[in-house]
Structures are given as structure tokens and as C-alpha cells.
Amino acid sequence: MSESVPQRIAYLRGEIERHNFQYHTLDAPLISDAEFDAMFRELQTLEMQYPSLVTPDSPTQRVGAAPRQFFTQVVHRSPMLSLNNAFNEEEVRAFDVRTRETLGVAEVEYSVEPKFDGLAVTLTYRDGIFVQGATRGDGEVGEDVTQNLRTVRNIPLRLDSGRLDKPIPFIEIRGEVLMFKVDFIALNRQQADKGDKLFANPRNAAAGSLRQLNSRITSSRHLSFLAYGAGAVEGFTLPDTHAEQLECLQKLSVPVPQERRVLHGVDGLLAYYREIGELRNKLPYEIDGVVYKVNNISQQTRLGYVSRAPRFALAHKFPAEEALTTVLDIEVQVGRTGALTPVARLAPVFVGGVTVTNATLHNEEELRRKDIRIGDTVSVRRAGDVIPEVARILLERRPLDAREFNMPRTCPVCGAHVTKQPDEAIWRCSGGLFCPAQRKQALLHFASRRALDIEGLGEKLVDQLVEQQLVHTPADLYKLNLQVLAQLERMGEKSAQNLLDAIEHSKQTTLARFIYALGIRNVGEATAKELARHFATLDNFMMADETRLQLVPDIGPVVAQSITTFFAEPHNIEVIAQLRAAGVQWTEQAEKAVQLLPLNAKIFVLTGTLASLSRDEAKSRLEKLGARVTGSVSQKTDYVVAGTEAGTKLSKAQELNVAVLDEQQFLKLLNNSEMSPASG
Numbered sequence: 001m002s003e004s005v006p007q008r009i010a011y012l013r014g015e016i017e018r019h020n021f022q023y024h025t026l027d028a029p030l031i032s033d034a035e036f037d038a039m040f041r042e043l044q045t046l047e048m049q050y051p052s053l054v055t056p057d058s059p060t061q062r063v064g065a066a067p068r069q070f071f072t073q074v075v076h077r078s079p080m081l082s083l084n085n086a087f088n089e090e091e092v093r094a095f096d097v098r099t100r101e102t103l104g105v106a107e108v109e110y111s112v113e114p115k116f117d118g119l120a121v122t123l124t125y126r127d128g129i130f131v132q133g134a135t136r137g138d139g140e141v142g143e144d145v146t147q148n149l150r151t152v153r154n155i156p157l158r159l160d161s162g163r164l165d166k167p168i169p170f171i172e173i174r175g176e177v178l179m180f181k182v183d184f185i186a187l188n189r190q191q192a193d194k195g196d197k198l199f200a201n202p203r204n205a206a207a208g209s210l211r212q213l214n215s216r217i218t219s220s221r222h223l224s225f226l227a228y229g230a231g232a233v234e235g236f237t238l239p240d241t242h243a244e245q246l247e248c249l250q251k252l253s254v255p256v257p258q259e260r261r262v263l264h265g266v267d268g269l270l271a272y273y274r275e276i277g278e279l280r281n282k283l284p285y286e287i288d289g290v291v292y293k294v295n296n297i298s299q300q301t302r303l304g305y306v307s308r309a310p311r312f313a314l315a316h317k318f319p320a321e322e323a324l325t326t327v328l329d330i331e332v333q334v335g336r337t338g339a340l341t342p343v344a345r346l347a348p349v350f351v352g353g354v355t356v357t358n359a360t361l362h363n364e365e366e367l368r369r370k371d372i373r374i375g376d377t378v379s380v381r382r383a384g385d386v387i388p389e390v391a392r393i394l395l396e397r398r399p400l401d402a403r404e405f406n407m408p409r410t411c412p413v414c415g416a417h418v419t420k421q422p423d424e425a426i427w428r429c430s431g432g433l434f435c436p437a438q439r440k441q442a443l444l445h446f447a448s449r450r451a452l453d454i455e456g457l458g459e460k461l462v463d464q465l466v467e468q469q470l471v472h473t474p475a476d477l478y479k480l481n482l483q484v485l486a487q488l489e490r491m492g493e494k495s496a497q498n499l500l501d502a503i504e505h506s507k508q509t510t511l512a513r514f515i516y517a518l519g520i521r522n523v524g525e526a527t528a529k530e531l532a533r534h535f536a537t538l539d540n541f542m543m544a545d546e547t548r549l550q551l552v553p554d555i556g557p558v559v560a561q562s563i564t565t566f567f568a569e570p571h572n573i574e575v576i577a578q579l580r581a582a583g584v585q586w587t588e589q590a591e592k593a594v595q596l597l598p599l600n601a602k603i604f605v606l607t608g609t610l611a612s613l614s615r616d617e618a619k620s621r622l623e624k625l626g627a628r629v630t631g632s633v634s635q636k637t638d639y640v641v642a643g644t645e646a647g648t649k650l651s652k653a654q655e656l657n658v659a660v661l662d663e664q665q666f667l668k669l670l671n672n673s674e675m676s677p678a679s680g
């Protein structure tokens with residue numbers, strides 16, 4: 001008897017995935033495209049006849065599914081961290097010295113690989129099946145792009161765990177989604193043929209393709225994945241070096257970087273950097289540096305993390321590229337906080353992977369210092385995501401009619417006068433939110449991805465909304481309706497409805513995002529998170545005075561003042577009230593226990609040796625009491641605990657007049673605090 005339908009389907013899936021792997025990962029196809037297509041079509045036909053047999057890990061699912069309206073958010077099981085960067089040899093040597101000293105070894109074994117210039121994703125496999133894929137997002141929360149990642153041909157939909165001793169119940173695989181250079185060129189050619197917008201570089205193309213609400217579009221773009229490590233793992237023990245972990249992933253048919261190596265000592269690292277630098281242009285994908293990782297995992301654990309980056313790894317970046325062009329004009333842009341930024345309009349030039357037509361000149365002082373004039377030939381520098389800037393000018397090429405530029409004394413957008421703090425380099429428009437430029441930027445910031453994330457509210461739309469006086473403040477966004485939106489330029493009923501849905505969707509947010517969205521000067525995303533964590537409720541935050549604000553880690557007098565100035569403005573309070581009335585909300589956490597702890601927010605530095613307890617014990621007891629333990633002494637340090645043989649930290653404490661505790665005093669403080677009932 002011939003095989004059953006389920007058997008045939010299983011056989012086809014197995015074969016198709018095997019050939020996918022041969023073709024996309026090993027670059028070594030065993031059969032012709034026609035043979036592959038025939039199998040694929042047979043599988044598609046069978047699945048069409050027996051829809052109940054379709055499973056998410058079937059290769060047919062790689063063609064994408066119906067468009068969706070939003071990406072849902074995914075909280076990463078373990079955060080997706082970033083890397084510290086080094087830009088020169090000294091910084092690499094310093095990293096190696098620190099690593100050796102902390103580990104107490106003469107030479108470190110490193111695992112090294114290129115730094116891929118794509119976008120980070122995490123892939124979750126349960127019992128070997130790809131069940132979820134997410135973007136990095138802010139490192140803690142990303143977007144669920146599972147359907148789109150299924151279309152990436154070299155991502156295994158099922159891990160090939162037959163080659164391991166036992167299967168893995170749960171694993172997160174981390175890596176980068178990229179577009180190969182050839183695929184990027186082909187895509188842009190297609191885009192040009194269709195009259196569609198071109199992508200600036202492979203990374204943008206990869207990001208744009210992956211963040212498509214319509215996964216069929218993602219499927220039509222040739223994306224690739226490369227793994228550089230594992231996240232959370234359950235029910236399985238990975239090998240105890242990074243290099244072996246990558247080997248293990250490779251056994252599971254996960255694509256891993258071929259240029260990876262295991263090396264010893266800092267000279268090995270630097271040689272690798274040069275070698276990959278020379279190879280860079282020949283690689284099929286873009287890289288922007290190399291990454292050094294301490295190979296041994298228990299050594300990695302000992303080195304630990306500083307804020308968002310591991311101490312056991314370092315990205316050594318390639319230098320920014322430069323190219324020559326001419327300054328066609330100098331204009332002034334007005335930013336969200338009213339800052340006037342001179343911007344050079346340049347003759348288009350290709351540098352650092354994109355065509356550059358503008359470069360920031362930062363501020364008036366910088367403009368004067370560099371003495372940039374209209375007509376000058378300049379060298380423009382750009383690295384990665386960084387805004388292009390003028391590295392230097394070629395005075396010998398200055399034409400006779402080169403013109404100097406003077407900062408205007410009134411805002412070029414609203415005509416309000418411009419002011420400058422005596423100790424600042426920046427001129428600001430005094431028009432506040434009455435200035436359309438500031439209003440537009442504030443709205444764009446409010447709607448941006450890391451703020452309230454209103455997909456589809458772009459620059460063109462905000463321009464219209466502000467110019468037609470439909471929207472004055474972010475709160476007005478929640479009053480828009482279909483009729484009003486549909487009459488705007490380039491807005492059909494469908495896109496108007498999508499925008500309304502996105503606005504509705506944005507109402508459910510987090511306190512951290514909300515604080516960030518307000519656009520308070522000097523309050524970026526990281527600060528907003530700290531504030532949300534510390535104050536737990538918006539009311540607590542709004543009521544805090546400068547002294548209380550400065551108890552929050554990393555908040556100094558400047559930021560504290562920006563915050564109180566913001567809330568001193570009745571207009572801002574009004575907008576916040578309107579936003580809440582419109583239904584913008586988050587789950588307010590009850591006043592967190594940590595705020596009530598006896599040593600809440602006190603900052604300690606430990607130095608020297610304590611006789612009665614280890615440093616780790618001291619640290620953990622302090623942290624349980626709400627204190628923070630940091631590594632260096634500054635004005636913000638509340639106490640320095642000095643054991644025997646305390647060194648420079650003690651003298652620094654004396655210099656800065658920071659309270660110093662000896663071991664007896666410290667133990668007393670610990671014991672008393674541990675006994676005391678929670679207090680404010």
C-alpha cells in the first residue's frame with residue numbers, strides 16, 4: 001500500500017526543509033530548483049485538500065499570511081542587551097586588561113565574530129518548534145514578528161535535534177536578520193522599476209521588510225538570519241563555552257557566522273580586527289565591526305553586566321567613513337524643544353552606506369569654530385545610525401564667493417524671538433508649543449515607536465494636522481474622527497481607519513512610555529524608565545520636587561529642573577489631564593515596596609576587605625534594604641564602607657566629604673535597618 005497522506009506530508013516537509021537548509025544555509029543545493037518547486041507545490045496541494053493537517057512549522061507557511069494591523073508586544077524572557085563599543089586599539093587593550101584583572105588570569109580565551117549590521121531578533125523554540133520570534137525593541141519589550149520570521153528561508157521552523165543527545169524543551173536563539181548585499185541591490189532595482197522609494201542601505205531594507213504588517217511582502221524580500229548566541233534555555237544544558245554553544249546551534253541547523261574564531265590574548269583580537277577589516281568588502285553582508293566575547297561561560301558570569309551591556313563582550317567598530325562634497329546652503333531647523341540647529345544642505349554623496357544630503361552643524365559655536373561657509377568643500381562623516389556631520393573643511397578649495405552664515409534672531413518658522421542661556425551654545429525659539437515646528441516635533445515624538453507608538457502618524461500627516469489647525473496638542477489626536485481624517489491629502493477611508501485604530505490602540509501604554517512621550521527636556525527613554533520604576537504612579541512623579549527627583553538613580557540637578565519646569569507650566573498639566581480623560585492608561589503599580597525600605601535609594605560604595613562578611617553578602621543585604629551599590633565614589637555617594645586596605649576610593653570619599661563607615665559602624669547600620677519597620 002502506498003503511504004498515507006499524513007506520512008507523505010511529513011516526508012515532503014522533511015525534504016523541503018532539508019533542501020532549504022542545503023540551499024540557504026550551506027549554499028550547497030543537492031537538487032534543482034524545479035525539483036524543489038515540484039515538492040513544494042505537491043505539499044501545498046495536499047495541505048489545501050486537508051487543511052486540518054496544516055501546521056505552523058510547515059514550510060508552506062513561509063510564504064506569509066494575511067496582513068495584520070499591529071504587532072503585539074512581547075516581553076523578552078531575558079533582556080536583549082547591547083554591547084559596549086571600542087573605537088581604537090587602546091580601548092580594546094583596556095578591555096583586555098580589565099578582563100584579565102577581574103578574572104585573575106594571565107591570558108583570556110576569546111570567541112570572536114563579525115558585528116552584523118542588521119537588526120536583532122530572538123527566536124523561541126518549544127520542543128524544537130519555532131513558536132515565536134520578536135524584534136529587540138527596547139531590549140525588554142519587542143514586537144512579535146513571528147509570521148514574518150517564518151518567511152525567512154534560513155530560519156529553521158523545526159530544530160534538527162536528532163543530532164544532539166537529547167532534545168531541547170525550550171530555547172531562545174538570538175541573532176541578526178540581514179539582507180545580503182546582492183539581495184539589497186536587486187530589491188532597490190525592483191523598487192526603482194515600480195517607482196517606489198529606495199532603501200538607504202541593507203539594514204534599513206532588512207528592518208523595513210521585517211516590520212511589515214503584511215508578511216507576504218516580507219516573504220517576497222530575501223532576508224537571512226545569523227545566530228550569535230542563546231537567550232533563555234530550559235530543560236537542557238548548553239556547552240560551557242560560547243564557541244561550543246554556536247557549534248551546538250549549528251548542529252540544530254541554525255545558521256551561525258562562518259567567520260567566527262577562538263583566539264587568545266589581545267594581540268589575537270587586534271589581528272582578527274585587521275583581518276576582518278580587509279575581508280569586509282568581500283563579505284556577502286554588511287558588517288560594522290567585530291565582536292569579542294570571553295569564551296568561557298562561567299568567566300562571563302563572573303564578569304557580569306554594567307547597566308545594559310555585558311562586561312564580558314566588546315564591539316570593536318570600524319571607523320566611520322568619510323567622503324567629500326560641497327555645501328549648497330545652510331538652513332536652520334527647529335526641533336522639539338525649540339532648539340535651532342544649523343543644517344548644511346549638501347550635494348548628494350554616498351558615504352557609510354547611504355546617500356547623504358544634509359549634515360548637522362550642531363550649533364552656532366560649532367559652525368563658527370569650524371568656519372563652515374556656503375560653497376565650501378567639506379568632508380562628511382557617517383557611521384551606522386549616527387547623523388552625518390562635517391568632519392572638516394578643505395580651506396584650499398574655498399571659492400572666492402563662499403558666503404558666511406549667520407544665525408537668525410527670530411524663529412524661521414513662527415517668527416518668535418530666539419533666546420540663549422548664557423552657559424549654553426544653543427539658541428532656542430521662544431514660541432513654545434505655539435510654534436508649529438515645535439508642535440509638529442512634539443506630536444511626532446509623542447507618536448514615535450518608543451513613546452505611544454502610533455503607527456502611521458508620520459511627518460506628512462502631522463504637517464497637515466497642524467497646518468489645518470486640527471491638532472494642537474497630543475490630546476487632540478484622540479478627538480480625530482474618520483470624516484476629518486479622510487478629507488486629508490493622500491488619505492483614503494481605509495488608511496484613515498487604520499490610523500484611528502492605531503490611535504485607539506495607543507491608549508493602552510506604560511507609565512515609562514507615557515513619561516517619555518511627554519517630551520520633557522533631558523528626559524530620554526532610559527530616564528523615563530527609571531522615573532516610572534521609582535515613582536510607580538504618575539501622581540507621585542508629578543508631585544516630586546527637585547530634591548526627591550534627585551534621589552532617582554542618574555538624575556542630577558539639570559534633569560530635575562527640566563522636570564519641575566515642565567510641570568510648572570499649567571498648559572502641560574492640562575494636556576496630561578486631557579490625555580487621561582481621553583482614555584490613555586497604564587496599570588499603575590501600587591507604591592512599590594522598595595520605596596518604603598529603610599535604605600531606599602541610598603548609594604553605597606564598598607572598598608577594602610570586610611572581616612565578617614564578603615562583598616557579595618554586603619551588597620545583597622544592602623540591596624534588600626533598598627540601597628544601591630555602585631563601583632565608584634562621586635558626589636552622589638551616600639556612604640563609603642571602608643574595610644581594611646581600602647585604597648583610592650577611601651581618599652576620594654574624604655576628598656568629596658562623603659560619609660565613611662568602618663566595619664563596625666556598617667554592621668550596626670545593617671542590623672538596625674534590618675530590624676526597623678519599613679519607613680519612608
Ligand code: IVH
Binds near residue numbers: 083116
Ligand atoms: S552579542 C550580550 N554578537 O549588536 C550581547 N551582537 O550593540 C548580545 N550584533 O543588539 C549581543 N552582531 O543586534 C552580538 N556577533 C554579534 C553581533 C551582535 C551584531 C548586534 C546585536 C546587538 C547589538 C549590540
